[in-house]
Amino acid sequence: xxKQVIVIGGGAGGxxxxxxxxxxxxxxxxxxxxxxxxxxxxxxxxGRCNLTNNRELDSFIEMYGENGHFLYSAFxxxxxxxxxxxxxxxxxxxxxxxxxxxxxxxxxxxxIVRAFQHYLTDNKVQIxxxxxxxxxxxxxxxxxxxQTLTNIYPASAVILATGGASHPQTGSTGDGYCIAAExxxxxxxxxxxxxxxxVTETKRAKSMQGVSLSNIRLTAFGCTADKIDTSLIPIVDxxxxxxxxxxxxxxxxxxxxxxxxxxxxxxxxxxxxxSLAIVDGLKNGPVSVSIxxxxxxxxxxxxxxxxxxxxxxxxxxxxxILSEILQxxxxxxxxxxxxxxxxxxxxxxxxxxxxRLSSLIKSLRFNIKGPYSLSTAMVTAGGISLKEIDPHTxxxxxxxxxxxxxxxxxxxxxxxxxxxxxxFSTGYVAGEHAAAYVLTGx
Numbered sequence: 151x152x153k154q155v156i157v158i159g160g161g162a163g164g165x166x167x168x169x170x171x172x173x174x175x176x177x178x179x180x181x182x183x184x185x186x187x188x189x190x191x192x193x194x195x196x197g198r199c200n201l202t203n204n205r206e207l208d209s210f211i212e213m214y215g216e217n218g219h220f221l222y223s224a225f226x227x228x229x230x231x232x233x234x235x236x237x238x239x240x241x242x243x244x245x246x247x248x249x250x251x252x253x254x255x256x257x258x259x260x261x262i263v264r265a266f267q268h269y270l271t272d273n274k275v276q277i278x279x280x281x282x283x284x285x286x287x288x289x290x291x292x293x294x295x296x297q298t299l300t301n302i303y304p305a306s307a308v309i310l311a312t313g314g315a316s317h318p319q320t321g322s323t324g325d326g327y328c329i330a331a332e333x334x335x336x337x338x339x340x341x342x343x344x345x346x347x348x349v350t351e352t353k354r355a356k357s358m359q360g361v362s363l364s365n366i367r368l369t370a371f372g373c374t375a376d377k378i379d380t381s382l383i384p385i386v387d388x389x390x391x392x393x394x395x396x397x398x399x400x401x402x403x404x405x406x407x408x409x410x411x412x413x414x415x416x417x418x419x420x421x422x423x424x425s426l427a428i429v430d431g432l433k434n435g436p437v438s439v440s441i442x443x444x445x446x447x448x449x450x451x452x453x454x455x456x457x458x459x460x461x462x463x464x465x466x467x468x469x470x471i472l473s474e475i476l477q478x479x480x481x482x483x484x485x486x487x488x489x490x491x492x493x494x495x496x497x498x499x500x501x502x503x504x505x506r507l508s509s510l511i512k513s514l515r516f517n518i519k520g521p522y523s524l525s526t527a528m529v530t531a532g533g534i535s536l537k538e539i540d541p542h543t544x545x546x547x548x549x550x551x552x553x554x555x556x557x558x559x560x561x562x563x564x565x566x567x568x569x570x571x572x573x574f575s576t577g578y579v580a581g582e583h584a585a586a587y588v589l590t591g592x
Contacts, residue, residue, distance in 0.1 A: 154179060155584045156296055156305040158283050159326070160187025162570055163556030163577035164311030165266040170581030171309070172273035176588045179303065180270065181281040181296070182321065187270075188263035189320035190313065194570060195251075199259035201237075202230045202571040204250045213391040213563040214572070220561065221572060223541045228578035230571060240265035251567055283325065286310075286552065288333050293551040307551045307584040309544075311577065314530025314557035315340055326558035327533065334548050336535040338560040342527030343426040347439075349415035350517040357483045358411040367445035368409055368420050370402040370428050375438035375515035383440065389427060391564050402437065403427045406445055415516065423564050426531050429521050441514040443476075453508050460504065464497035471496055475511075484510060529569050533560040544580035551587060553580040 153176075157168040160182035172178040180187065191199060203210065207225060211218040234244055234252070242265050243255040254261050270277065286308060287295040295304040312326030327337045349355050369383045382401055388394065389403035397403055402424075409418035416439070431437045444452060456475075463471050469492040472481045485492050488506045490499065524530065538547045539554055546552035555576035563569050586592060 153177065153588055154305045155307045155309065155581075155588055156181060156303055157309045157311055157581075158296065158329075159183075159311035159313055159321070159556075159558075160277070160279075161190050161311060161313050161320075161322070161556060161573065162188075163313075163573035163580070164309070165270060166574050166577030167309045167311055167553075167555050167581035167584070168275045169266065169269040169273055170578050171307075171585040171588075172270070172275045174582060174585040174589070176307075176585040177276075178273075179276045179278065179305070181283060181303070182277065182279045183282045183325070184321040185279050187277065187279075188266060190317060190322060191263050191266075191570075192259045193317065193320065194259055195253065195567075197259050198253050198257045199262050200251045200253055200565070200567040200570065201244065201262070202233055202252045202567040202574075204230070204246050204252060209393070210568065210571075212393065213566065213568045214561060215390045215563075217536055217561055218563075220536045220539075220541050221575065224544070224572075224575040224579045227582070228575045232578075233571065233574050236269075237262070237265055240268050249566075283312075283329060286329055286333055286549070288549050288552075291549055293549050305551075307553065307588045309553045309555060309577075309580045309584050310558055311555050311580075312558050314533065315524055316342065316527040316530045318525050322530070322557070324530075330534050330554075330558070333552075335538055335546070338532040338535055340524070340530050340532035341426070341429050342521045342524045343429075343531035343562045344422045344528035344565060345425045345429070345524070345526060346412065346417040346522040347415045347421055347425055347428060348519040348522060350519045352414065354483055354487075355411055355415050355516070356413045358479055359413040361411040361477055361479045363409045363411065363418070363441065363443065365406065365445070366409060366420075367404065367406045367442035368416075368424060369404040369440045369442070370424055370431065370518075371438050371440065372400040372402055372431050372435060373438060374436045375440075375517045378438060378440050378513065378515060380440060380513050383442070389424065391423075402431045409441070414522070415519070419565070422528065425521060425527075426562070428518055429531075432518065432520060437518045439516050439518060441516075443511050443514060449508065449512055452511060453504065456504050456508055460496040460499045462496075464495065466496050468492055468494045468496070468499065528565065529562045530557055531560075531562045533558050536560050542579075543583035544576050545583060545587075551584075553584045555580040 313322035315324035407420035
């Protein structure tokens with residue numbers, strides 16, 4: 151058996167794993183299926199590369215939901231300060247933004263890829279591109295190499311760093327799940343995380359296409375839109391990564407922030423952050439959302455405000471009054487949904503009509519049809535079961551000499567640098583322990 155570590159996949163975790171193992175003295179071969187490593191890093195943070203976040207450890211762990219505890223050991227071995235120190239070795243300076251996100255000062259993901267290229271070169275990592283792995287070679291529950299369609303590569307340790315199944319153009323096509331399942335690993339159902347949402351009311355969404363909603367409250371319910379009870383909407387945010395109480399059914403998640411109405415449904419920061427909970431909720435039945443366009447104003451205060459507007463603009467048409475209250479692209483849809491004649495004057499608006507408008511502003515509703523395609527998701531939820539991975543080494547509990555890192559495992563988080571930090575940290579741990587295994591047999 152060749153005393154060599156093979157790393158399958160040249161993403162964030164794979165490059166870190168390969169460089170770390172080589173730095174510790176192992177012979178390392180990195181196999182990448184695309185034409186060059188680091189492609190997914192290049193698109194992270196819209197090309198700016200949100201590397202990590204300045205949250206404290208416990209708060210950081212919360213961003214991964216129930217599986218976050220698995221990362222404590224990895225983060226204790228290699229965490230944010232270690233990552234930033236590593237990057238500084240390669241002259242990458244970083245900056246922390248007010249929201250805690252950490253980026254390279256250059257705001258250019260290419261600088262991160264270049265740093266890793268130097269790391270791999272400095273430590274004499276062999277790289278072969280355009281190589282797709284079809285199988286792991288296992289004998290007596292021990293990894294002995296990998297197989298492609300045309301070659302066999304012997305090895306005494308293998309690190310599976312193939313990523314998830316989102317953004318397949320970067321090489322993440324879900325291959326790792328099949329490779330791991332073939333030798334007996336359990337794959338937790340993969341689904342899109344951080345993904346736009348499709349709504350049933352496509353005509354309505356299209357009529358509002360391009361509307362950017364700032365400082366709104368988005369609440370997901372486990373019921374159809376007509377069954378939403380707005381009295382159940384929490385007054386504080388509840389959901390994954392938010393300290394405090396968990397949402398009580400039928401509420402699934404509740405967040406304030408910004409969103410965008412698209413021609414197919416909802417996107418933007420809070421829609422993406424809530425998407426995984428909504429996707430999982432759809433397994434149990436219908437899911438709908440309520441959008442409070444003015445969460446800072448109570449329902450009673452809004453009614454009074456609207457009445458003052460109608461009293462002030464007595465001779466203006468309802469259409470023109472709406473133009474004072476709402477974004478222009480919302481006026482037409484609100485005219486249709488409130489069923490008030492557009493030319494009706496302010497002093498003619500009835501209490502019932504005012505109530506319909508008030509209710510709509512406080513609860514614009516959509517039924518969720520499903521997520522947009524997995525290929526468009528920012529991350530893949532699901533993957534290799536963490537129960538079958540040693541959290542201290544990232545080693546397989548089923549095959550000796552096999553290690554995992556990054557998104558191929560059942561780990562995902564919200565936006566904010568958490569997913570990349572998990573990849574870097576688990577990659578470091580996998581590389582360190584794979585090297586130790588090859589060099590010392592332990």
